[in-house]
Amino acid sequence: MGRAPTFDAAAVVRAARDVFWAHGYEEASLPDLESATGLSRSSIYHAFGSKRGLFDAAVTSYLDDVTRPRLRPLTAEHVAPDALAAYLSSLRDALTAAGSPAAAHGCLLLNASGAPVAHDPAVRATVAAYRDELRAGIGRGVAARHPDLPAAEQDRLAEACTALVVAALLVVRVDPDAAARSLDAATGLAAA
Structure with a gap:
């Protein structure tokens, strides 16, 4: 029977998240991850x-804690008319x-989409699901702000706003x- 971990898994994952966010999957070396997490290579693998x-x-962790x-x-169940502007x-x-991880590194997932790790079907699916989640939220924000717009106009506006967020x-x-x-x-666009 193996020993129970003696470390805070959430803290380890957050530390590793920061390394992956700053360097990307491929450039995040095991020594960097060991240093950031305080775990040995064998503990990481275990x-x-x-x-x-x-x-x-x-x-x-990035999805749950950041995005x-x-x-x-x-x-939310009820989306306020100003929710998209606030977002x-x-x-x-x-x-x-200045100094925020988002300012310094952009989006962990979108950065991964342009790296070799994106060839992995699971990573590709995760990035696509994140974009869909973002688009759905923006769509709900547009609908709350402009409830009288025809659905096709709401969709075009939501798609344009999503593209601008992804670009940023x-x-x-x-x-x-x-x-x-x-x-x-x-x-x-959202206010017009």
Whole structure:
């Protein structure tokens, strides 16, 4: 019978998440992960099965701790008419705050979509599901703000706002001003 882990698994996953977020899956070395988590390579493999298992846990943590709390007002049972504007403002603040992980690194999942790890069907499915979740939330925000718009117009507006959010999350690492402009454009579209 194996020993029970003597570490805080959630803290380990958060530490690994920060390494993957900053460096990407491929560039996150096992020594970097060992240093960040305080675990040895054998403990990482024992607890998570592999580097990839730790990455999967980090992605779940990213979704649960970083993205979904910000999206929650757009996925609630009742979506307020100003929920989309508040979401876009909150995201803009996160992407323009000096030193924030989002400003420095963009989106962990969208970054993975442009890396070799995206060839893995499970990663590809996770990224697609995240984009769908984002689009659904934005769609609910558009519907709450513009309930009298025809459904086709709501869909076009939600799709455009989603594309601008994705663009902001992708470009923020190299051009924070462009990321802010994308979110400002989404805010303008949603308000019009």
